[in-house]
Amino acid sequence: MNWLLPIVAYLFGSISSAIVVAKVYGLPDPRTTGSGNPGATNILRMGGKTAAATTLFGDIVKGVIPVLAARGITDDPVILASVAALAYLGHLYPVFFGFRGGKGVATALGVYAALNPWMGLALIIAWLMTAAITRYSSLAALVVGALSPLFAWVLLPGTPFLLMSIILAVLLTWRHRTNIQRLVAGSEDKIKLRSRQP
Numbered sequence: 001m002n003w004l005l006p007i008v009a010y011l012f013g014s015i016s017s018a019i020v021v022a023k024v025y026g027l028p029d030p031r032t033t034g035s036g037n038p039g040a041t042n043i044l045r046m047g048g049k050t051a052a053a054t055t056l057f058g059d060i061v062k063g064v065i066p067v068l069a070a071r072g073i074t075d076d077p078v079i080l081a082s083v084a085a086l087a088y089l090g091h092l093y094p095v096f097f098g099f100r101g102g103k104g105v106a107t108a109l110g111v112y113a114a115l116n117p118w119m120g121l122a123l124i125i126a127w128l129m130t131a132a133i134t135r136y137s138s139l140a141a142l143v144v145g146a147l148s149p150l151f152a153w154v155l156l157p158g159t160p161f162l163l164m165s166i167i168l169a170v171l172l173t174w175r176h177r178t179n180i181q182r183l184v185a186g187s188e189d190k191i192k193l194r195s196r197q198p
Contacts, residue, residue, distance in 0.1 A: 002073065002074050003079075005066075005079055005083050006083050009067075009070070009084075010089060010095075011090065012065065013062050013063070013066065013086065013091045013094070014094035014095045014101075015062065016094050018039055018040070018102060020058070022046070027043070027046050027051065031097075031100055034046055038097075040053075040056040040059065059110070060107065060109055061110060062087060062107050062110060063088065063106075063112075063114065064111070064113060066084075066086075066087040067083055070083040078160045080115065080161075081158075082164075084164055084168075088104055088168055092171060102175075103141065105145075108172060109123055109127075109144075111168075112152075112165075115161070116155045116156055118155055119156065122155075127143070130144075135190040136183065136188055138183065139179075139183060139188075142176055145168070145172035149165040152164070
């Protein structure tokens with residue numbers, strides 16, 4: 001029955017924190033407002049820090065809970081790597097929301113932190129350093145995506161985890177393809193300390 005765990009992880013990952021938070025806070029659907037991305041950064045622009053923090057927490061938890069639940073049932077690296085990948089895929093392509101999901105940075109952090117807290121910490125530090133230096137959230141995400149296979153190779157021994165991390169990195173980069181175009185063009189929005197709405 002362990003093969004059911006990745007399916008459950010995908011369904012859990014398909015719960016869109018941004019859309020739920022937007023409804024609770026009375027905000028517009030994040031898929032049709034701002035950047036159109038149902039993620040914490042777009043919610044920050046629309047509704048402020050509290051709504052964004054709630055969204056970020058929800059997206060991280062979507063990665064943490066399926067992996068921790070699976071670890072309580074099995075130590076099979078193939079199953080655990082599959083659970084992590086499917087939870088992430090659920091966030092990107094949620095079955096409950098027309099397969100229109102976010103870019104997956106927070107959910108990827110959640111699955112990695114659940115697999116190895118040190119890897120989660122390393123990714124947080126990498127994101128914060130890049131964001132602090134460049135003030136580009138998207139560039140920080142891309143740096144984290146690029147580094148994750150290296151961190152996985154060191155901190156998550158086993159071919160299944162390395163393959164999983166490569167797949168996640170490729171998907172994360174693909175989901176940021178429009179950000180990459182704007183970064184190259186110099187038109188990407190920088191992180192702002194204040195949101196547009198109180």
